[in-house]
Amino acid sequence: MSAELYQQAIKALAQAAHGAGRLPAASASAKLDNPLCGDRITLDVAVEDGKIIAIGHDTRGCLLCRAAASWLGQAAPGATRAQMAVAHAELLALLKQDALDTSAVRESLLPFSPVREHKSRHGCVLLPFQALEQALTDPQAG
């Protein structure tokens, strides 16, 4: 149901807008959009000694997309690329895996689980993660 989709945890994340705004000294950036719905994100990442030290993003999208970008803004600083890849994989499993085992997904991602039932909205939640992945695969991002 859409009420669960828009539970308080998701709305709070979107409202907090962690990491909102562009990074002045980014190691790499990625700009992605979802042509089907018009969600658009420009994401900057600053990497030092193999660790993400900061991310910034300009997100123009729905509440779910903004919540996902905010989740990254909170979780990514201090993490390695590999750790963020694991988070991305957990989100993918949460949304798409046939037999979902929620114990294999970190608690902070579980508010996104109602999105699982709304296939047309998967792209909204995944877009910021795809942008981070693309920025981190930029050779300049180290």
Add this chain to the structure above:
Amino acid sequence: MSFDLQATRAEFPLLALAKPPLHYLDNAATSQIHQSALQAMADHDMFRRANIMRGTYRLAEAATTAYEEARARVARFLNAFTPNEVVFTSGATSALNLVAHSFGESLRSGDEVIVSLAEHHSNLVPWQLLRQRTGIILKFLPVTADGRIDATALAGLATSRCRLIAVTHCSNVTGAVTDIAAIVAAARSVGARVLVDGAQQVQHGPVDVQALGIDFYAFSGHKCYGPTGIGVLWARHALLDAMPPFLAGGGMVGEVTPEGSTFARPPQRFEAGTPPIAQAVGLGAALSWLTTLPWGDIRRHEQRLLQALLAGLARKPGVRILGPTDLEARHPVVSFDIAGLHPHDVCQVLDRHGVALRGGHHCAQPLMQHFGLDGANRASIALYNSLADIEALLDGLDDVIEVLR
């Protein structure tokens, strides 16, 4: 004959069978299909299924007759001069691309095509691609503050190099109906042709291409209570006859030798391969049904719903209606923004109220940019909608605001 809403709604199986009731307000994207179209397609494939134009056996002849009868029904719906001006396509998009390719082949670098900023991407991107291929100059008719195509601007825009003005008959975002007479007058003054995208017009009644005085008209079957996968390009026969083929294959040729081919006369020249035969028959049935309806009554019914919708939206906090807010020269398509709420979230919450509404840029990004938005919510009304549908939407919006804020 007067319009009976309940009886008409019962003729749309999906709506009649929906439990709980479906408040379907996404008719600008796709209307529901009328039972006459469904029945005609089923009958065709059960009793007359064969390829057309080629076979000499009776079944093939029956299939060809049904397909050509569908063409004649389209011609009657459009008041075409002759059925030979009706080309079946897969939809309005393919009809518009056909013109951009085939008529476009006669254009040269420096020739001008004018489109408006209110066009669906289907009547914009094909011309951008033609610009890339041939070096035409693409000019844009501006829109007024409320999103109407500003035909008065043509005076300063159309030059002697203008070859075509291509505009929508009705905006898929604002519902505004274009002043085609003004477009035609401006085009004729410089010797240009006029193409009209009728995708949003045909669900609101028969069209008279002769009275409009235009050169090309395109529309889709699935937006006028017919099947998907079928559309129409109407064009004056002399124009079609002068145009080269777009797609090539069987059915569109005269003689083929290793050295080259001659081509059939229109409309067959533009119907390469096996066409969507059953869909054409279904479209013919839907249009025949449309031509029997009491359109004066239906327009009054649609306007009543439109008025209720506009008044209800105006009472909601933070709601901004895009486009005209009166009933003049428009159809019942209303886009609106709710401050701070993304259209996809709005439409998602409305779904739990059984309200089917579209949110997004509606394939009209330049018009969205004109309104300063990335997207909007759109309610589009068809003849089978009722006040209950409008009330469900307006009530649902209260819940939207509660859930999302």
